Amino acid sequence: MIIQKSTNPRISNFDPENFSFGNMFIDHMIICEYENGKWGDVKLMPYGPLPFSPAMMGVNYGQACFEGMKAYKDKDGQVFIFRPEKNFARINKSANRLAMPEVTEEIFLGGLKALVDLDRDWIPYGEGNSLYIRPLIFATEEALKARIANKFMFAIVATPAKSYYSEPxxxxxxxxxxxxxxxxxxxxxxxxxxxxxxxxxxxxxxxxxxxxxxxxxxxxxxxxxxxxxxxxxxxxxxxxxxxxxxxxxxxxxxxxxxxxxxxxxxxxxxxxxxxxxxxxxxxxxxxxxxxxxxxxxxxxxxxxxxxxxxxxxxxxxxxxxxxxxxxxxxxxxxxTNVAEDPFGWRVLVEKNILENA
Amino acid sequence: MIIQKSTNPRISNFDPENFSFGNMFIDHMIICEYENGKWGDVKLMPYGPLPFSPAMMGVNYGQACFEGMKAYKDKDGQVFIFRPEKNFARINKSANRLAMPEVTEEIFLGGLKALVDLDRDWIPYGEGNSLYIRPLIFATEEALKARIANKFMFAIVATPAKSYYSEPxxxxxxxxxxxxxxxxxxxxxxxxxxxxxxxxxxxxxxxxxxxxxxxxxxxxxxxxxxxxxxxxxxxxxxxxxxxxxxxxxxxxxxxxxxxxxxxxxxxxxxxxxxxxxxxxxxxxxxxxxxxxxxxxxxxxxxxxxxxxxxxxxxxxxxxxxxxxxxxxxxxxxxxTNVAEDPFGWRVLVEKNILENA
Missing domain, CATH: 3.20.10.10 (D-amino Acid Aminotransferase, subunit A, domain 2)
Structure with a gap:
């Protein structure tokens, strides 16, 4: 994994008591690019824009799929993700149906855990609170032919979350x-x-x-x-x-x-x-x-x-x-680790994953 | 219209006798951004990447539609586009169905003609040859909520074209x-x-x-x-x-x-x-x-x-x-202006549109 930590983290501006869901992003993101028939290195880097042309096939022909996942913080500050292996399996099922390359466990789960660990301070504690995590794969090749693309990007971005709806x-x-x-x-x-x-x-x-x-x-x-x-x-x-x-x-x-x-x-x-x-x-x-x-x-x-x-x-x-x-x-x-987990659904996110790797 | 001509045009590297379709782009593109409920200025600028986040709604929720059109060069070097009003009407029909804002005639047809005129040297002459033009609209807002976006981009990019298929x-x-x-x-x-x-x-x-x-x-x-x-x-x-x-x-x-x-x-x-x-x-x-x-x-x-x-x-x-x-x-x-056009389908692209505007 290639690590590039933010030199200008925004976490100090984040108020876990007062934020709106979905348009404030944690300091880092995961990126991995597919080219010449294989995935490259996983990169953990500052969240932000990347250069894409309007001819990018992802927005022209819609080869793009995603997952939605959450990380939760318990009263002791421990961080858990919920059944991530299900999302890993499903993003590959979606990718298959859309004729996109599958990602590996190392890319998906490895990237996910490293990101959530590094930006764990962004996870708000408390009822209904969580970190909403968005892994996605999309076609990045610049070409105006309606065919399967040859270049793709896997990315993970995340945003602090409250429940979408509180009322019926x-x-x-x-x-x-x-x-x-x-x-x-x-x-x-x-x-x-x-x-x-x-x-x-x-x-x-x-x-x-x-x-x-x-x-x-x-x-x-x-x-x-x-x-x-x-x-x-x-x-x-x-x-x-x-x-x-x-x-x-x-x-x-x-x-x-x-x-x-x-x-x-x-x-x-x-x-x-x-x-x-x-x-x-x-x-x-x-x-x-x-x-x-x-x-x-x-x-x-x-x-x-x-x-x-x-x-x-x-x-x-x-x-x-x-x-x-x-x-x-x-x-x-x-x-949220308030109850026992007889199903084995919770996955603890270890601390200092990058340092211990 | 805001004009920014390329300082590094690639046209001299283009060989109209020998090119492949769909991944070589003309020197310029049209861009227009929608925000706060309205479209901004049309920009004619050098073709190339723009900054987009992987949280861009266009690749997350698929609000994206496009058109395919062609410009043709006749034996005298005159340039025609074919029934552009049909594509203009249809992109707005697509936009409506996908809950995206409609573009105006000035944005779509005005941008189209200015772009094709400026880069007319990119249009190969000869049987089956043309300029393939791709207008598109896609959601650019960075947000992880499955809802109608608030920011969009209209763009026109284009590539020299031969026929896709020659054989049955x-x-x-x-x-x-x-x-x-x-x-x-x-x-x-x-x-x-x-x-x-x-x-x-x-x-x-x-x-x-x-x-x-x-x-x-x-x-x-x-x-x-x-x-x-x-x-x-x-x-x-x-x-x-x-x-x-x-x-x-x-x-x-x-x-x-x-x-x-x-x-x-x-x-x-x-x-x-x-x-x-x-x-x-x-x-x-x-x-x-x-x-x-x-x-x-x-x-x-x-x-x-x-x-x-x-x-x-x-x-x-x-x-x-x-x-x-x-x-x-x-x-x-x-x-291609080889035959009469009793239907009024051909639309001549005037020369020096930008200079005469």
């Missing part, structure tokens, strides 16, 4: 716009999937909904995801979530919720969820909770669901009755 | 992978659409096919596009091409072919093309030609179609019998 939100079940095609890239964290969702979401916002529950593009009869999250539905005391597929992201938080629900003995069914079933459950009073899960937000509880012009309100359950909030607490307690 | 190619009808979802972004020239197509195309390449004929993702029973082109099928003496839709790009070359076919009195039907119909026509000997059209290639004739493990060979018709080649010649003759 209203969501609209899509009956026209779609997120993913059969035989498409829905299960990849492909950059283009997100851009495609912004306009339909804007339209939903104008109707008074914060997010969209995406449905299958052929019939709009089955739930897929909600916003940028996996979706869970509770009818009576059973939780349902759609199976992962080529259209549905294999979310780390989704998988963690499933395991946590099973540990509590909650009945959880991984099966297609029809819109009809959810609407009927609402009508007959058995629809208890609907929520989304993802790394950035952990959990967003839905307070209302819009469907074909109708707005169906959902009960807001207190923590002790809510599966969504109970499982969220179970998860966050493990992530 | 074999194509595979997709029965699994898809290019576009219902309610998705297929009709936008969204960066992500291209990345999504690379891996399926690589698989098709391994089976001996150069491109994929994309079919509808729900049933794979209907033709949509071929590779990055619109697709045409000739059965007996009738041409068929699918109607544009939210899944099918409204191609400028497609529209030009339709008008040119009508002018010649060729029967052309704009209607869904079923795979079944094409396969049956091949079996009974009425399938005469299948081809793709697009700005980069103008026309690619297909010599074989693969479908469910079978390879169906197509006759290779000489120019005087081929609708594909005849219409291609009609089009190129207009583009």
């Amino acid at each position: 939100v209203a969501v609209k079940i899509s009956d026209y716009y779609s997120r993913a095609a059969n035989g498409g890239v829905g299960s990849a964290k492909a950059a283009g999937n997100y851009a495609a969702s912004f306009y339909p979401t804007k339209l939903a916002n104008e109707e008074g909904y914060e997010q969209i529950i995406w449905t299958d593009d052929s019939t709009h009869e089955y739930f897929e995801e909600s916003g940028t999250m996996n979706v869970f539905v509770r009818i009576n005391d059973t939780i349902y979530t759609p199976p992962t597929s080529e259209k549905i992201l294999d979310g780390v938080t989704r998988d963690s919720f499933i395991q946590l629900a099973k540990r509590r003995g909650i009945d959880i069914q991984i099966e297609p969820i029809s819109v009809k079933k959810v609407i009927e459950a609402h009508k007959n009073g058995t629809l208890k909770e609907v929520w989304g899960v993802g790394t950035a937000v952990v959990t967003t509880v839905f307070k209302a669901i819009g469907y074909q012009g109708e707005r169906l309100d959902l009960p807001q359950l207190p923590l002790e009755e809510s599966f969504a909030l109970t499982l969220q607490k179970d998860l966050v307690d493990i992530q | 190619v074999a194509v595979k009808i997709s029965d699994y992978y898809s290019r576009a979802a219902n309610g998705g972004v297929g009709s936008a020239k969204a960066a992500g659409n291209y990345a999504a197509s690379f891996y399926p195309t690589k698989l098709a390449n391994e089976e001996g096919y150069e491109q994929i004929i994309w079919t509808d993702d729900s049933t794979h029973e209907y033709f949509e596009e071929s590779g990055t082109m619109n697709v045409f099928v000739r059965i007996n003496d009738t041409i068929y091409t699918p109607p544009t839709s939210e899944k099918i790009l409204d191609g400028v070359t497609r529209d030009s072919f339709i008008q040119l076919a009508k002018r010649r009195g060729i029967d052309i039907q704009i209607e869904p093309i079923s795979v079944k119909k094409v396969i049956e026509a091949h079996k009974n000997g009425t399938l005469k030609e299948v081809w793709g059209v697009g700005t980069a290639v103008v026309t690619t004739v297909f010599k074989a179609i693969g479908y469910q493990g079978e390879r169906l060979d197509l006759p290779q018709l000489p120019l005087e019998e081929s609708f594909a080649l005849t219409l291609q010649k009609d089009l190129v003759d207009i583009q």
